[in-house]
Amino acid sequence: MSQTVDRALSILPLLAEGPADLGQVADRLGVHKSTALRLLRTLHEHGLVYRQSDQRYRLGARLFALAQEAMENLDVREIAHPHLVRLNESCGHTVHLAVYEENEVLYIDKVESRYPVRMYSRIGKPVAITVAAVAKLLLADLPEHERRAVAEKLDYPTYTARSTPNAGAFLRELEKVREQGWATDLGGHEESINCVAAPIRGADGRVVAAMSVSAPNVVVTADELLTLLPLVRRTADAISGEYSGRTPVNYPA
Amino acid sequence: MSQTVDRALSILPLLAEGPADLGQVADRLGVHKSTALRLLRTLHEHGLVYRQSDQRYRLGARLFALAQEAMENLDVREIAHPHLVRLNESCGHTVHLAVYEENEVLYIDKVESRYPVRMYSRIGKPVAITVAAVAKLLLADLPEHERRAVAEKLDYPTYTARSTPNAGAFLRELEKVREQGWATDLGGHEESINCVAAPIRGADGRVVAAMSVSAPNVVVTADELLTLLPLVRRTADAISGEYSGRTPVNYPA
DNA sequence: CAGCGGTGTTGCACTGTCTGCAACATTCAT
DNA sequence: ATGAATGTTGCAGACAGTGCAACACCGCTG
Secondary structure (H helix, E strand, O other): OOOOHHHHHHHHHHHOOOOOOOHHHHHHHHOOOHHHHHHHHHHOOOOOEEEOOOEEEEOOHHHHHHHHHHHHHHHHHHHHHHHHHHHHHHHHOOEEEEEEEEOEEEEEEEOOOOOHHHHOOOOOOOOOOOOOOHHHHHHHHHOOHHHHHHHHEEEOOOOOOOOOOOHHHHHHHHHHHHHOOOOOEEOOOOOOOEOOOOOOOOOOOOOOEEEEEEEEEOOOOOOHHHOOOOHHHHHHHHHHHHHHHOOOOOOOO | OHHHHHHHHHHOOOOOOOOOOOOHHHHHHHHOOOHHHHHHHHHOOOOEEEEEEOEEEEEEEEHHHHHHHHHOHHHHHHHHHHHHHHHHHHOOOOOEEEEEEOOOEEEEEEEOOHHHHHHHOOOOOOOOOOOOHHHHHHHOOOHHHHHHHHHOOOOOOOOOOOOOOHHHHHHHHHHHHHHHOOOOEEOOOOEEEEEEEEEEEOOOOOOEEEEEEEEEEEOOOOOHHHHHHHHHHHHHHHHHHHEEEEEEOOOOO
């Protein structure tokens, strides 16, 4: 809608692929170097772009800070966090929290038992939307026409033999998930990984987020993991209650 | 330099404070509503801004993704990471990795032993630049005039009684750090937390990053923490060697 | 239910800002 | 030294962005 801003913002994903110099940026934008220069300068002033010692441009620090703040303003996340930790303590497996936004599902929190360090490598990254248990829950709650529209638009990569093959199968799965109020992913993304997930609902009953417990086959079988379902649902319900204001937290004093 | 882009980008930090509606955005930008609308729309198309159900605008998901990718493209981080993990395994304390960029020092990696989950709450956030051990190392390496300029510009908040009080004291501290090649923060940020830090240097000898080990008084005294200094320095040197290409990693096959 | 204030949205004429050019500066390689 | 490649500046012209005013759309309230 606004050409100049549009061009400027197009620079960001471009730089996300790796550092680039003025010429490259200008070329890929299809504008004159001087134009690219001015755009980059503006981005630079706002700290979104950084000029490294070899003069090439990189994404800048402010970007982290912004993403940070945005994250902290997600109140579901804040409320859910202690619950996720408690769940993780009691079962030991990886716990995820995810939301849906504009045709994407993304993790906004994660508690991992064994490899704490890998954590942020996933937070913020889009989820395998056609197979992930949390994605099913979030999409299943969309109004039907929207659900259809999204399902048609998606790609259906065959991660494993159990991956959702196409839109039809996906919509049927969503219908099932919608009815039962929980979801699973049994080796649909990675052969040896299973997940159980439950929805978190706002005051109006709409699904605002979803949480899941994941574990590899070698630790627990799918059946064993399923025995955790009641616990997962209880946790999700507790978060729902708190989020929607039904279960006010008691603040000290 | 570019008015339109400038205005558009000014919206981001504004929204970082919390969701806002069209009117508020227009007011704070000092532009007409229709103008703000067009800017927001453009930001929206790029996924940087999201419109929540109550019509207010929030920072969007793409921002996370961008920050993610930017992060992954920092090669120091990638090289350093396994070393940080190893250090953490051998001493058990929190390990940080930080870089300097445009008057800010920010953590780009962290390995924490006890509370793995808190991790990302810090990564990406600017560091307390006047007291943090890593910040001292990074600033100490700037050319003198620049160092002076930065030191003068900074605020010197009194986090604790041991915080750096003013530019003069800071510059003297930097001089000391510069000479000895390592730095500490003994309760300068939080009364009970101490840190030891060492610099990571590129091929040209310039400091490209800094790493530190932090631990609360209750776990180890400052003196005990200082005994880790040789280990920290060795780790930093190992990273430096690999980063600058002096210690090529052996890839299989 | 009509009328009202508060939103967000659209179309349009004007003008001010962005554009591309061409000339200049700088760095590096040969 | 000479040249090529890259980044930078100033400028005139054009077009994209601006603000206005009118419209559409709520949810309120009397």
